[in-house]
Amino acid sequence: MLEKIREVNVKPWTCEFEVVHEDWLFKLLHFKGEKKHRIPLLFVYAFINRPYVLDLHEDVSVVRKLIREGIDVWMIDWGYPKRADRFLKIEDYIDYIDFCVEKIRKECKVNSLTLHGYCLGSTLATIYAALHPEKVKNLVIQTPPINFDTENALALWAKHIDPKRITRAVGNVSGEMLNIAFLLIDPIRLVLGKYQGLIDNLEDPRFLKEFYSMDFWIFDSPAVAGNVFDEYIERWYHRNEIMNGKYTVGGKPVDLSRITMPVLALYAEKDHITPPSAVLPFLEKIPSKDKRAMSVDKGHIGLTVSKSAHAKLWNEAIKWIVERSD
Amino acid sequence: MLDLYRMLPKESFELLFRNLSVRDYLKEIWSRYEQFGVIKEDYFEEIFNELFRFFLRPFELVLLNERAIRSMIPLNEMLEGKGVLNAYSELMNSLASHGLLTFKLLSDPFQQKTPLDDFIEEWREIFRNFESKFDITLPDYPFLLPEGAKNYFLDCFLHWKDFVESYEKYRRLLNETYWRAVKALIDFAERKSFKDFSEFMSFFQEVLAKEFDSLLKSEEYLELQGRLFSSLFDHIYCFRRFLELLMDNNPANPFATVSQIDEAYRRILDLRRKVSELEKRVEMLEVELCSRKSER
Numbered sequence: 001m002l003e004k005i006r007e008v009n010v011k012p013w014t015c016e017f018e019v020v021h022e023d024w025l026f027k028l029l030h031f032k033g034e035k036k037h038r039i040p041l042l043f044v045y046a047f048i049n050r051p052y053v054l055d056l057h058e059d060v061s062v063v064r065k066l067i068r069e070g071i072d073v074w075m076i077d078w079g080y081p082k083r084a085d086r087f088l089k090i091e092d093y094i095d096y097i098d099f100c101v102e103k104i105r106k107e108c109k110v111n112s113l114t115l116h117g118y119c120l121g122s123t124l125a126t127i128y129a130a131l132h133p134e135k136v137k138n139l140v141i142q143t144p145p146i147n148f149d150t151e152n153a154l155a156l157w158a159k160h161i162d163p164k165r166i167t168r169a170v171g172n173v174s175g176e177m178l179n180i181a182f183l184l185i186d187p188i189r190l191v192l193g194k195y196q197g198l199i200d201n202l203e204d205p206r207f208l209k210e211f212y213s214m215d216f217w218i219f220d221s222p223a224v225a226g227n228v229f230d231e232y233i234e235r236w237y238h239r240n241e242i243m244n245g246k247y248t249v250g251g252k253p254v255d256l257s258r259i260t261m262p263v264l265a266l267y268a269e270k271d272h273i274t275p276p277s278a279v280l281p282f283l284e285k286i287p288s289k290d291k292r293a294m295s296v297d298k299g300h301i302g303l304t305v306s307k308s309a310h311a312k313l314w315n316e317a318i319k320w321i322v323e324r325s326d
Numbered sequence: 327m328l329d330l331y332r333m334l335p336k337e338s339f340e341l342l343f344r345n346l347s348v349r350d351y352l353k354e355i356w357s358r359y360e361q362f363g364v365i366k367e368d369y370f371e372e373i374f375n376e377l378f379r380f381f382l383r384p385f386e387l388v389l390l391n392e393r394a395i396r397s398m399i400p401l402n403e404m405l406e407g408k409g410v411l412n413a414y415s416e417l418m419n420s421l422a423s424h425g426l427l428t429f430k431l432l433s434d435p436f437q438q439k440t441p442l443d444d445f446i447e448e449w450r451e452i453f454r455n456f457e458s459k460f461d462i463t464l465p466d467y468p469f470l471l472p473e474g475a476k477n478y479f480l481d482c483f484l485h486w487k488d489f490v491e492s493y494e495k496y497r498r499l500l501n502e503t504y505w506r507a508v509k510a511l512i513d514f515a516e517r518k519s520f521k522d523f524s525e526f527m528s529f530f531q532e533v534l535a536k537e538f539d540s541l542l543k544s545e546e547y548l549e550l551q552g553r554l555f556s557s558l559f560d561h562i563y564c565f566r567r568f569l570e571l572l573m574d575n576n577p578a579n580p581f582a583t584v585s586q587i588d589e590a591y592r593r594i595l596d597l598r599r600k601v602s603e604l605e606k607r608v609e610m611l612e613v614e615l616c617s618r619k620s621e622r
Contacts, residue, residue, distance in 0.1 A: 002327075002330060002342075005330060005333075005334070005342075006329055006330065006333065024598075083584075083587075083588075083591070084591045084594075085591075085595075086588060086591060086592075087588075087591060087592045087595045087596075088595065092599070095602070151543075153539075153542045153543050156543055156548055157542075157548065157551065160548040160549070160551065160552040161551075161552055161555055161556075162552070162555075162556055165555070165556050165559045165560055165563070166555065166559045168559075168563050169559035169560070169562040169563035169566070170559065170562065171584075171588065177384075179337055180380070180381060180384065183337075183380070183381070184381050184542075185542065186535075186538075186539075187377070187378075187381065187538055188531055188534045188535040188538050189531075189535060191341060191345075191377060191380065192345065192348065192377060192531060192534065193531050193535075195341050195342055195344075195345035196345055196348070196349065196527065196531075198342065198345070199342075199345060199346065199349055212334070212338070215334075215335060215338045216335060216338075218335075219335035219336075219337045219338060220335070
């Protein structure tokens with residue numbers, strides 16, 4: 001009965017890329033492809049999970065779609081933090097985004113680029129865009145948590161834990177701990193429903209390939225550096241500092257009123273991690289005259305990897321990006 | 327099987343196999359339902375254990391930690407050992423008196439000191455030495471701990487107690503929620519019938535999801551989960567700090583503690599930030615110098 005699982009061959013990253021810079025833990029990737037548009041795009045991935053969900057397999061690769069449209073695609077990979085990285089700060093992540101933006105600006109001879117954030121990478125991209133609006137031509141935020149004052153289980157849990165008591169005991173918050181937490185948020189659908197669905201499809205090679213592409217990604221979880229976890233939970237979830245205008249990076253205020261560039265928000269109606277209420281108040285708040293929201297009737301990950309999202313939302317989203325890339 | 331264990335992420339492997347067991351139990355429940363038209367409570371506790379083992383195991387692993395602590399600092403065992411020693415000592419004393427009297431009667435009753443007296447006296451001395459060392463060590467134990475360690479040691483047990491209580495409540499809360507859904511399934515089956523196994527499965531998942539969606543956002547759950555995590559991580563922290571202070575206090579200890587290494591990591595990262603800032607400034611100065619030169 002389980003024979004077919006053994007035949008599954010999961011290989012993430014379907015597009016070719018080069019690691020153009022490596023700084024201890026962080027890496028800057030540059031995808032190969034024919035460039036038809038002047039403005040490059042930099043993916044700012046989240047510091048939870050791995051960035052290859054954007055290039056999981058040929059049928060649902062956001063990166064491939066962008067390259068096909070002639071966009072010059074770059075991506076930041078935040079790596080796997082170890083104990084030695086426990087004292088990294090969110091500020092270090094913002095500094096590395098700036099380093100990458102500068103490098104791409106020089107290499108592509110442009111003043112600004114499209115910054116595309118994924119999940120918590122959207123939060124980082126938004127902070128960066130508010131700090132350096134002149135370097136961001138377009139801001140794309142995908143399943144973005146920016147307003148943390150929401151009522152979904154993850155947000156309620158985050159508001160009821162003391163992150164410092166966790167990190168002083170264990171240093172970094174390990175991938176295993178995060179895996180358990182993310183499954184426990186919705187245990188019946190993610191532990192029972194999903195795997196009972198797998199049992200019903202054990203003879204279907206296509207189903208198995210898609211299922212395990214996802215499962216390998218879901219459980220490939222880097223740890224979150226201790227300091228970053230403290231800041232993420234305390235300043236973002238407990239105090240909602242970004243939306244309240246209190247957040248600072250290296251002493252500089254993150255002022256959302258500086259977000260005047262075109263903004264595209266991609267969100268999922270059934271997202272239990274970053275519900276629509278995590279982004280819509282942000283869109284209302286920013287002064288950008290060219291802002292748009294696109295949604296799909298899926299969950300947090302379904303927006304990126306479902307075929308229906310690729311058939312509709314992604315075509316429109318990429319059109320939006322292409323139209324603003326010359 | 328071994329190939330799958332090697333190939334799949336461990337979580338994937340475990341959840342697949344637990345769900346295969348769940349499927350077997352549900353099939354058994356379904357076949358009885360088809361036969362007798364009712365759903366009984368049999369097998370549902372087993373399903374709960376399969377589903378929640380993944381989440382509860384980490385806590386239960388920590389519960390094992392208590393045994394490690396007790397084996398390293400066996401206060402109870404030391405006290406119990408003293409009782410055994412006292413009983414043994416009394417037995418030896420009565421044996422010695424009995425032997426001495428018998429020996430005196432059989433040898434020369436007027437002799438002041440026999441070879442057995444020497445033998446017994448020698449062993450009494452050895453025993454007294456051992457007993458007295460033991461007596462000194464045991465009450466002195468709390469004073470042997472380095473400053474700071476004593477409080478971490480006491481706090482470690484306080485948090486432990488809180489953790490065990492919270493964990494028991496937590497497990498009970500999950501189990502009660504699960505059983506509310508099972509009861510809803512059983513009630514439904516008494517009133518209406520399921521047309522096939524798939525409908526029965528979907529209904530079961532639906533009632534479970536409804537109960538758990540509401541539980542996981544409830545104030546009771548949030549408060550309990552917060553206390554469970556705080557007590558668990560405080561316990562781990564206090565235990566680690568206690569061990570670290572014991573190590574720090576031992577001049578023969580050749581190892582650096584995690585806290586010391588963390589401090590080194592923190593300093594290295596601070597220095598990296600300073601170097602990076604200096605590099606940026608040097609680069610800016612170079613650009614400025616170049617532009618000045620070109621202006622000339």
